Amino acid sequence: MDEDELVRLIARHAGGVAPGDVGIGDDAAVVGDTAVCHDMLVQDVHFRWTWTSPADLGHKALAVNLSDLAAMGASPTAAVVGLAMGPGPLAEPGAVAAMYDAMAALAAACGCAIVGGDTSASAVTVVGVTALGRLPASGAVRRGGARAGDALCVTGSVGAAAAGLAVREGHAPAGLDPDGNLETALLRPTPRVAEGIALAKAGVHAMIDCSDGLARDAGRLAAASGLGVTLDLDAVPLAPGVAGVARALGRDPAAFAASGGEDYELIVALPGDAPAPDGVPLVRVGTLTAEPGVRAQPAGRLDPAHLGWRHRVGDA
Numbered sequence: 001m002d003e004d005e006l007v008r009l010i011a012r013h014a015g016g017v018a019p020g021d022v023g024i025g026d027d028a029a030v031v032g033d034t035a036v037c038h039d040m041l042v043q044d045v046h047f048r049w050t051w052t053s054p055a056d057l058g059h060k061a062l063a064v065n066l067s068d069l070a071a072m073g074a075s076p077t078a079a080v081v082g083l084a085m086g087p088g089p090l091a092e093p094g095a096v097a098a099m100y101d102a103m104a105a106l107a108a109a110c111g112c113a114i115v116g117g118d119t120s121a122s123a124v125t126v127v128g129v130t131a132l133g134r135l136p137a138s139g140a141v142r143r144g145g146a147r148a149g150d151a152l153c154v155t156g157s158v159g160a161a162a163a164g165l166a167v168r169e170g171h172a173p174a175g176l177d178p179d180g181n182l183e184t185a186l187l188r189p190t191p192r193v194a195e196g197i198a199l200a201k202a203g204v205h206a207m208i209d210c211s212d213g214l215a216r217d218a219g220r221l222a223a224a225s226g227l228g229v230t231l232d233l234d235a236v237p238l239a240p241g242v243a244g245v246a247r248a249l250g251r252d253p254a255a256f257a258a259s260g261g262e263d264y265e266l267i268v269a270l271p272g273d274a275p276a277p278d279g280v281p282l283v284r285v286g287t288l289t290a291e292p293g294v295r296a297q298p299a300g301r302l303d304p305a306h307l308g309w310r311h312r313v314g315d316a
């Protein structure tokens, strides 16, 4: 069972939500005027202690949740943190303080507060964060609002975290990340909070955050909208250094970047002639189509076997 199938099964058994609210199946749920999401980082599934510091872990655990709020157009307000603490670096003096200091710094930068949580002993370390955000008066931006003919755009660039993971896992030479930018993208992602708010205000039709790879998440947005998507691989904006790592892995750079994970950029659907809001770097990477499915152009370059992040740090 893949992750999408598991989520569909859970959704069938989790009970309903109040009229007007949004339950399972978007980046965040909607309860009244509040967006709420939960994402967790699991040791040896999402991170390894060999290449993650306690501060990195704290930053990223909050960042991935703020990214989900951003994808709804919500302004973060508060987060609660569950820490299941296994043996390892967090037992060192100062480590838990460093983890929460990093989380608090990101929270402050994004206008929210860490207001509670829970702790437990555990066999491995797991950090789960529940984040809440205030929705704009216009309501949440959903995945399912795209229209056939809309432009598919992405903020910033993609592929850096996947390239950083390949380097940290030893699949690509460390010399391909001389300034550590790829590693920073993997360990300290910057959620697109202000951009998500601006895109919601601009009235974009649909939005999703890019956590499992551009191609896979674009496909989710399209499917939620009852549509398909054509991706223009030559238009995929590669982060600096990504092409070199992709070539070292024997991969097509654009296909590698489009199928990597953990970019935490925003993928949006909007009319092709709509201007990008001020300060939001939008790159058009495709078109929403009435025909369902994900197609990449030129055909044959995006291997379906490489489509998306499988939530295993050992994957090449």
Ligand SMILES: [Mg+2]
Pocket (backbone or CB within 6 Å): 027, 067, 068, 071, 208, 209, 210, 211
């Ligand atoms: Mg998401």
